[in-house]
Amino acid sequence: MTKIIKTEKVQAWYGTEKALNGISLDINKNKVTAIIGPSGCGKSTFIRCLNRMHEVIPGAKVTGKVLVNDVDIYSAQVDPVDIRRKIGMVFQKPNPFPTMSIFNNVASGLKLNGITDKKFVAESVEKSLKMAALWDEVKTRLHHSGMSLSGGQQQRLCIARALAVEPDILLMDEPASALDPISTLRIEELLQELKKEYTIVIVTHNMQQAARISDYTAFLLNGDLIEYDLTESMFTKPNDKRTEDYITGRFG
């Protein structure tokens, strides 16, 4: 099994407040890894460390190592811009660019990265929208504003936007938390398709969701990694008392 991401003692701060106490975790290629834990446990912070988005927040700091394909993304020679286009990210709330059309939203990453071949861009937009299971719903109105879509469609648009850049890894920060159950289901189905080509790391506060969609699960609590295992093992026979308490709903 190829380990596409390896983290070593990742610690993160917001100002003086410590959010991660040293997380060491290896993520397997072409699998879905779920990060679960109660709110405030550092799960969002952790995945933001994987594409250097944590440092975007003023006062935020990261130490430790994150190796992506055996390259330390925090080494001085690495530009975060290069990292982020190899690792796509989908956020808690859909954030399409409101002034761009559906087409341009999906194409924005390509155009940004200097791809101007119109035919290639159009094909790529179609492919990405199909992968995001949105194509049939929007193919007749690609030039409408991205804001004209429903919340669930907007989130799939954001997934398509992330896919168009053709990253190796897709990070998802509670992508369904702002969505209704039907939209959530569609996103979950989509993940099963996507994992054939991508490595997916998804943060979720919903344990059933983690159990349904992921191959591996990591449980974080108060900035510490408590347990990391095959999802099946963790949900049937957790090794740690705290994990058991959490997944059986005794806190969180």
Next chain:
Amino acid sequence: MNNLQAQYNKHMIRRKATNYIMLTMMVLCAVIALIPLISILTHIGASGIKGLNLGFITNLPSPVGETGGGMGNGLVGTLILVTIASVIGIPLGVLTAIYLSEYQQIGIFPSVVRFVADSLLGIPSIVVGIFAYVVIVIPMKSFSAFAGGAALGIMLIPIIIRGTEGMLRMVPDSYREAGLALGMRKWRVIVSIVLPTAIRGIVTTIMLGIARISGETAPLLLTAFGNHYWSTRIDQPIAALPLQIFNYAISPFEEWHNQAWSGSLLLILLVLIISIVSRVATRQQKFK
């Protein structure tokens, strides 16, 4: 997949260069914006300090060729004008803000009032001068301190309305509810709870407004008119610091130019001290 990523790399150098160039331009913009401020302050400081002494703020202007003239009458005139403006503008502004914040927050009339206040804020000061001339100078048949003060007062009203409304709205509703639950009348709640809570912010707003109008010149040309002598009568033309600076600045005499610089130093100290002190005071005020 790797093919596309490789294509991206071709553009990275250009993109990163653009990034650095544009970010440097933004830094340059900030530098360019500050150069005039530094130039104005240093020239006023350097040229103004020479003539600024006790005599300058107590004496009358002297004719060309005589030394020792000052802008005492202008300073006193400005203080009188600002006082008249405050008497007109503060009650009207604060009461309107109380209406907007405490009695009628939403609806057509409050929206109209806010729109009017914003419009008044945007009227060129010279136009306010024309209005004060038409309604005060013409009937009184004389330029007067009152007309000048009224013009400045009109300019003060919208500043106070919008500032005070904002300050009153920062007072948490729970404070009002606490008062009402104790059986207090609404006016009591406003006078004893809401206003005292917001008083520092309101005073700050008023001070900023006063700082802003005390340097106004254009409306005074048509109303207060200026005066070479001591006058404290509100029905007579009155001197004002900004008017004297203007008259001296456009005169052909170098001594008067020097006086204009000293007058500017005096005016800017007045304006900047009021605005800096009140801004620092607002920074310390925090509601949650």
Next chain:
Amino acid sequence: MLSASWVDRIFKVITLLAASAVVALLFAIIIKLYTQSSFSIDKFGFSFITSTDWNPVTGEYGALPFIFGTVVSSFIAILIAVPISVGVAIFLTEIAPRWLSTPIGFLVELLAAIPSVIYGLWGIFIFVPFVRNYIQMPLHDVLGWMPLFSGPPLGIGMLAAGLILAIMIIPIITAISKDIISSVPILQREGALALGATKWETIKYAVLPYAKTGILGGIILGLGRAIGETMAVTMVIGNRAEISSSIFAPAHSMAAVIANEFTEATEDVYLSAIIEIGLLLFLVTFVLNGLARFFIWSVARGPRGGIRQ
């Protein structure tokens, strides 16, 4: 208890009266400006704004030279102030660390606190000579063959007025742009960054498109201020009612002519004509302000549709 409830009612009525008085004030301004200029409006009609003849001796009043001077100097001001102000706003919100952005933001705000007569004084003695020696002379030497840069480099004139106006409106446009840019959701920036955008690309593709309507509102507000500015302009524009193709040439402005000639206007028609210029100034700034508030408000409300935060 009855008397206590009266106090309540009286208090409310007093505040309502104050609010009504403020509204009445604006109406009074409109009505007075209109009635006082009606003599001129009736006499000259539409030709008032198309005629270039402003002659108190013959009793002919056409305001075009003043309108021209105001429009050109304000246009120059906007041309210079907009890129700088937006740049400063971006610098303050997106680039500078907080320990730097707070004091610099404060200093830029101070520019707005300086009285306009002081800008005029500084303009006459410091800025105009600078404009003549370091902007007009080189431009004249190189591009003097173009009508736009022809004529003797006097210093005073439309260019100097426009530049000084630019300095005066930079804090206004900056303040509003800064507020608008800070109101762009962080998620928009992160969306672009996560696609691999550089900082500048994030600003260009995610921040500015979102903020552009509001920034336009700030620009219009700045324009309104530039059009109505009196003292600094009258002190550096040259106060000559001429229309010239050169931006170096002295000119006049609507606000400046009111300041200069109002107290000399002894004849009714003369005074009425000057007040009509005031009415025009009022109407233009009134419309611009309404427009600006609308744009700023529409961004504060956010784009239509979809999920908002």
